[in-house]
Amino acid sequence: MVERMVPNPRHExxxxxxxxxxxxxxxxxxxxxxxxxxxxxGRVWTGPAADRWTDELADRHHRLGQLAQRVVDTVEEEMRRHPPLVTEAEASAIRREMAGRT
Structure with a gap:
């Protein structure tokens, strides 16, 4: 008998x-x-210190965007490792594992 497929709790x-x-x-x-x-x-603050601060702000903005994208990419990669559907028995085992009851 083929076991019914259900949504994978980990994938969800x-x-x-x-x-x-x-x-x-x-x-x-x-x-x-x-x-x-x-x-x-150029209406808020000008001069060499303002230019350095603006450059640093631009750098931080760029790095923050890159880091945020890395988080999204990592979650997407992990999702690909887990099928969207599993058997009922597998789903039950996954739920127990996720709850720390392995």
Whole structure:
């Protein structure tokens, strides 16, 4: 008898995590835009110190975006390692493992 296939609890948890990571990634990418735009306008602060600060702000903005994308990429990679459907017995075992009851 073929066992019924059900959603993989681990895959489902990763899918929710991916949605959350995507939302947070978008927020992170917007984090410095307002300040960077203001500094780039030349109306907020000017001079050599302002230029260095703006360059540092741009660098941090770029690195933060890269790190946020790495989180999304890592979750996507982990999702590919777990099938979306498993047998009922496998799903039960996965739920026990995720709950720390192996």
């Amino acid at each position: 948890r990763l899918r929710r995590l991916l949605l959350e990571a995507g939302e947070r990634s978008h927020e992170v990418r917007q984090a410095y835009l307002r300040a960077f735009g203001a500094m780039g306008s």
